[in-house]
Amino acid sequence: MNSKLKSEAADFLFDAILSLENKEECYRFFEDLCTSAEIKAMSQRLVVAKMLMEKKVYTEIVKETGASTATISRVKRALFDNDTYGYTLVLDKLLDKGEN
Template structure:
């Protein structure tokens, strides 16, 4: 965890997110919290991460997601040297299927 990011406001945000109990509640909360573009960007990055983990190449990811190569590179750097946040989420999602 990057301690430079830690703050009481972010703690409060993450605690609020952890209280959500359904997809519908997530839609309601995130629609209130984010712009449509912000939410689409987060969803796109998650999709890009999933495709990178599957071993897909950049050109296929660009075509499927519409993400820029800069976005794909950023997500790839997070997968390679980040905090394993994507891995945690993907593992848990797999376990819940």
């Protein structure tokens, strides 16, 4: 875990997210919490991670998502070179549930 992120405020945020029960509640909360650009950027990074796990190449990812190669590289490092495995954790759970 990244000790730079750990704080009471971050714990409070994550507890708030974990309290959400469905997509409608998520939309309502995140619309208040984030700008639409921030939500789109986070969504894009998750889709990029999914495509990288599916062994898609950069050109295909750029074409489909509009992500920059810098963003794709950053996600790739987080996906394969970090020890947090956050993307893998979430994507494995989503794929197990059949949500693509």
